[in-house]
Amino acid sequence: MRAAFMYGAGDVRIDTVPDPVIQRPADALVRVVAACICGSDLHPYHSMPVGEASPMGHEFIGIVEEIGGEVSTVERGDLVIAPFAWSDGTCEFCREGLQTSCLHGGFWAAGGIGGGQAEAVRVPLADGTLVKAPVGEDSEFLPHLLTLSDVYGTGYHAAKRANVGPGDKVVVIGDGAVGLLAVLSARQLGAQQIILMGRHKDRTDLGREFGATDVVADRGDEGIAAVRDLTGGHGAHKVLEAVGHMPAYTQATGVVRPGGVISRVGVPQYEEAPVGFGSLFGPNITLTGGPAPVRAYIEELMPAVLDGTVQPGKVFDRTIGLDQVPDGYRAMDRREALKVLIRP
Structure with a gap:
């Protein structure tokens, strides 16, 4: 064969x-x-x-x-x-x-x-x-x-591990297939607002079809500021990271609100990530995710x-x-x- x-x-x-x-x-x-x-x-x-x-x-x-x-x-x-x-x-x-x-x-x-x-x-x-x-x-x-x-099960896993539910403000980082299906899954689970962070219009258009209410193309500090503006200044309850590279994790820590959850399903291409007082511990942020x-x-x-x-x-x-x-x-x-x- x-x-x-x-x-x-x-x-x-x-x-x-x-x-x-x-x-x-x-x-x-x-x-x-x-x-x-x-x-x-x-x-x-x-x-x-x-x-x-x-x-x-x-x-x-x-x-x-x-x-x-x-x-x-x-x-x-x-x-x-x-x-x-x-x-x-x-x-x-x-x-x-x-x-x-x-x-x-x-x-x-x-x-x-x-x-x-x-x-x-x-x-x-x-x-x-x-x-x-x-x-x-x-x-x-x-x-x-x-x-x-x-990919559908993985996007769904990201949303489930984050315990996405009705009324949540959700950010999805990554406009690949898993990120787009994380958008679909967050919509299925009742999220009120779904912000897709991606910069490829053909993909983010599909993300809107799947349920994204907003799209942020900016990255880094500009992207974080745009998400916080869309969420009343506080950030998102749930952040679904579907990329696996360190800049995506940094975006996630920047857009999650105190008491929120970061759920990672992008295969990590890094060994160290900040989890200390200034990043996750102080604001009581939960870090979860893994292979779906x-x-x-x-x-x-x-x-x-x-x-x-x-x-x-x-x-x-x-x-x-x-x-x-x-x-x-x-x-x-x-x-x-x-x-x-x-x-x-």
Whole structure:
């Protein structure tokens, strides 16, 4: 089969590799019908040292082609959504809705598990991982369902960890796919005011469609001042940081109000961040967030996708075949595309 591999910064290739096979009774083989490139894939695209090739992709949906003897929740022919982390569904962390900390799980493209930017994937712990969707592979809902494998669930996680609720003033930092879907999630949870901090008009226009009441394009002190002006001078109750770089964290600490919450879901590209008296401790600010256990949210979010109430798949603005994946990385890196959909 064909699959995408990264060999170093800026070097993505499509290789031919052996087809995956059932290795354990809890495995399932899934033929990928839709996958995508994530903004977090651009981190290694910028910095990965040359070395052993790494399989790419952690967001995919597909058709179950084969199951191991212990698999009981899905069967051949089912269309399934694969969260970006696989998990057993039974350990204490899974039972608490924290599947990203599963005692027996892991992440795609690591530990000998293939990536989702491929024609097929072996799914470990299929019963705990895969979620059946009641549609076929020709469904018009595929792009929207695909967002449940990561970006929609991650944006929702940002809002849930911040405990966004009715009447809240919310700031979302970042106009990538996760930030835009954090806007959508904050609206679903009843936020009164949603300020999107982003400077790409095509993206912030989509953010307004998803529910942003205001857009702030300025950064640094000017951006902080603009947000505080929009919030009566006090700042936002909840700040959802969907970038992962230090300037975004600095923005977050600048726009949150005393007693507020900063929820980070952008993969941090820094090791140290201020949390002392002058930043978070003194004004009683809560810092939360982390990798989204999207498996915990799929059943909750899927009905609104299937009845058309929300259309999170609008974040996809380019569709390519598997052979064009290197071009897709370049397009996202150059901000010529917001999020690239792959149809193997």
